[in-house]
Each structure stands twice: as C-alpha cells, then as structure tokens.
Amino acid sequence: MPDLAIILPTLDERENIGPLVDRLHGALGGITWEAIFVDDNSPDGTADAARALASSDPRIRVIQRIGRRGLASAVIEGACATAAPYIAVMDADHQHDPALLPGMLELVRTGGADVAVASRFVDGGDPGGLADARRREGSAMANRLARRLTGVELSDPMSGYFLLETRHMRDVAPRLSGIGFKVLLDFLTASDRSLTVREVPLQFAPRRAGASKLDRAVAFEFLVGLYDRHLGRLIPTRFALFGTVGAVGVAVHMAILALVFLVMGSGFALGQAVATFGAMSFNFWLNNWLTYRDQRLVGPRAMLTGWLGFCLTCSVGAVANVAVASLLQANGIFWALAAVAGILIGAVWNYALSSRFVWGRF
Numbered sequence: 001m002p003d004l005a006i007i008l009p010t011l012d013e014r015e016n017i018g019p020l021v022d023r024l025h026g027a028l029g030g031i032t033w034e035a036i037f038v039d040d041n042s043p044d045g046t047a048d049a050a051r052a053l054a055s056s057d058p059r060i061r062v063i064q065r066i067g068r069r070g071l072a073s074a075v076i077e078g079a080c081a082t083a084a085p086y087i088a089v090m091d092a093d094h095q096h097d098p099a100l101l102p103g104m105l106e107l108v109r110t111g112g113a114d115v116a117v118a119s120r121f122v123d124g125g126d127p128g129g130l131a132d133a134r135r136r137e138g139s140a141m142a143n144r145l146a147r148r149l150t151g152v153e154l155s156d157p158m159s160g161y162f163l164l165e166t167r168h169m170r171d172v173a174p175r176l177s178g179i180g181f182k183v184l185l186d187f188l189t190a191s192d193r194s195l196t197v198r199e200v201p202l203q204f205a206p207r208r209a210g211a212s213k214l215d216r217a218v219a220f221e222f223l224v225g226l227y228d229r230h231l232g233r234l235i236p237t238r239f240a241l242f243g244t245v246g247a248v249g250v251a252v253h254m255a256i257l258a259l260v261f262l263v264m265g266s267g268f269a270l271g272q273a274v275a276t277f278g279a280m281s282f283n284f285w286l287n288n289w290l291t292y293r294d295q296r297l298v299g300p301r302a303m304l305t306g307w308l309g310f311c312l313t314c315s316v317g318a319v320a321n322v323a324v325a326s327l328l329q330a331n332g333i334f335w336a337l338a339a340v341a342g343i344l345i346g347a348v349w350n351y352a353l354s355s356r357f358v359w360g361r362f
C-alpha cells in the first residue's frame with residue numbers, strides 16, 4: 001500500500017501530466033506513492049494520456065468522470081479512492097513544486113501539523129505565478145475573508161496545494177459542499193475538530209502548458225460558500241442561485257415587454273413572445289456565468305447547443321407551470337396562489353432538467 005496518494009484534478013492538461021509524473025519520480029525517492037488523476041472527461045484526451053502512463057507504471061491511476069465537473073468534487077472522489085493514509089492535492093499544471101512533498105509529508109506524519117499547506121505568502125514563498133496585479137489583490141482579499149470564515153490563521157487559504165491524513169478528508173466528505181474550487185477552505189470550515197495547520201513556502205510557478213480554467217471570482221465564491229454552509233440544507237445552493245437568476249429574468253421579461261408592447265406598440269401576444277424568448281436567453285447566459293460557473297459552457301458551439309437545450313427545457317417547464325396553475329385555479333385556489341405554485345413547479349422542473357441536460361454534459 002502506498003503511503004501517499006497525490007490527487008491531481010485535471011481538465012485539459014494532456015501536455016502537462018507526463019512531465020509531472022517525471023518530476024514526482026524525482027521528488028519522491030524513498031516514499032511509496034501513487035498519483036491519481038481525476039479527470040472530467042477532458043476533450044483533449046487527458047484521461048487517455050494518463051492511462052498510457054499507467055500502462056507502464058502501476059503507481060499511476062485514473063478516475064475519468066463523465067457527466068460531472070468541478071474541482072472540489074474531483075478532490076473528494078480522489079480522496080475516497082485511495083487506501084493511502086496520506087493525500088496531497090496539487091495542480092497538474094506544474095504551478096506547484098513536487099519537491100515540497102517530502103517535507104510536507106514529514107510535517108504531518110510526525111504530528112507537526114494536521115494539514116500542511118504550501119503557501120505563496122509566507123517568508124520564502126513567491127506568488128509570482130499569479131498573472132497580474134488584479135489577481136494578486138483578489139487573493140489578498142480572499143485571504144482576509146477566509147481568516148474570518150475559518151478562524152484559522154492562514155496566509156494562503158486559497159492554496160490548491162496541501163497535504164493531510166486521508167481519513168480527515170473522508171470524515172468530513174459528507175459535509176463538504178463540493179461546489180466551486182476552494183477545497184481547502186471548504187474542508188477547514190466543515191471540519192468540527194480543531195486542526196493545526198502549518199504552512200511551507202511555495203514559489204508559485206507559471207503554468208507549463210494549456211490555459212487556466214478558473215477565473216477566481218473570489219467574492220462571489222465566498223458568498224456562495226457562506227450561503228451553502230448556513231442555508232444550503234434548507235434550499236440547495238445551486239437551486240437558490242437558479243431561482244435568483246429566474247427572478248432577475250422576470251424583471252428582464254417585463255422590461256422587454258414594456259419596450260415592445262408599450263413603446264413600440266406591438267400586439268400583446270407578440271410582445272409576450274419576444275419577452276419570453278429574451279428572458280430565456282438572458283437566463284441561460286446568467287446561469288452559465290453564475291449558477292454553473294464551475295462547469296461553464298465555453299466556445300460558440302457549446303454555447304449554442306446549451307442555449308437551444310435551455311430554451312427547450314424551459315418550454316417543457318412552462319407547460320408544467322401552466323397545467324398545474326390552471327388545475328389549481330379551476331379547483332378554487334386563489335388565482336395568485338395558483339400562479340405562484342405553477343411558477344415554483346416550473347422552476348424545479350427547469351432546474352432538474354437543465355442541470356442534467358444542459359450543464360451535465362450528457
């Protein structure tokens with residue numbers, strides 16, 4: 001059994017993984033280890049490339065996830081798929097130096113800390129790879145917020161490079177939100193034990209090949225994280241986002257209707273049709289950007305099929321909405337209540353279908 005499992009979430013990292021495995025070999029002499037690539041069915045064939053590596057090296061393993069996306073959930077699945085007592089989470093793009101692993105493992109193994117975090121912001125660290133000043137500022141703000149949230153003194157809570165005992169991660173796994181990509185933060189807030197965290201300096205390197213998938217809209221991530229922790233059990237986070245977008249969509253609908261019907265003087269039915277179409281398109285765009293930002297559709301083709309699928313989904317939801325509302329109203333329920341019930345049913349329906357067929361990569 002390996003001592004250490006390195007969990008490597010990947011999305012389009014084909015060019016990076018071979019050289020990374022070489023570097024792991026170089027860095028981990030004397031430690032028995034395995035590397036688990038958790039790949040979300042990357043279009044560039046990262047999973048195939050990882051299997052090719054695995055065919056000549058039993059330490060390499062691959063989890064290929066189909067129809068699912070997200071960094072946090074990838075890490076959780078990786079942690080649940082190993083028997084190694086320790087896991088390290090790192091980027092597959094060479095931004096995280098594998099040479100730090102033996103030191104981090106030693107720190108945790110000898111009881112020096114429950115979690116070893118590679119930090120860009122401690123003495124000896126270097127945030128150099130953070131592309132520009134705006135991202136640096138974003139990181140600094142995120143860190144302040146995170147300290148409030150977790151109560152843990154950390155200079156770099158957004159770090160994606162850390163090592164801990166696997167059982168700790170598995171223990172809290174059922175309580176992790178799995179939304180977004182702040183896995184370390186998610187883990188620290190969800191854990192009910194008080195964990196000691198030690199930081200080691202990381203010189204953050206530029207990504208070796210390929211493009212970054214994350215534009216860390218950190219403020220938004222934190223709001224979502226806060227909501228998820230406190231109200232997420234009541235109304236699931238993603239559904240709440242979907243509903244909020246829907247409410248904004250109603251405003252868009254009314255604005256378009258007012259413009260076409262009142263200002264331009266069209267017939268009401270035409271105005272309503274144009275407004276419905278406009279609001280659906282707007283909702284698709286906003287949901288893609290907000291609700292499903294961790295599994296966003298990008299590129300003209302994916303956007304076009306996604307948009308068509310969303311409009312189709314919403315039409316089905318609209319039929320359910322009208323059917324339920326008229327049934328209730330005909331049975332003597334006050335018209336406004338019947339309408340609200342119809343809207344709710346339509347929303348749940350739209351959410352269920354679109355999360356599966358539009359953003360679920362089916």
Ligand SMILES: Nc1nc2c(ncn2[C@@H]2O[C@H](COP(=O)(O)OP(=O)(O)O)[C@@H](O)[C@H]2O)c(=O)[nH]1
Binds near residue numbers: 092
């Ligand atoms: N499995 C999986 N991996 C992801 C996803 N998004 C990003 N990654 C991987 O997570 C790591 C960090 O992402 P990256 O794009 O480098 O973010 P950055 O370091 O903030 O620019 C990389 O190895 C990515 O390939 C995802 O949705 N699923």
Ligand SMILES: [Mg+2]
Binds near residue numbers: 091093207212
């Ligand atoms: Mg990276």
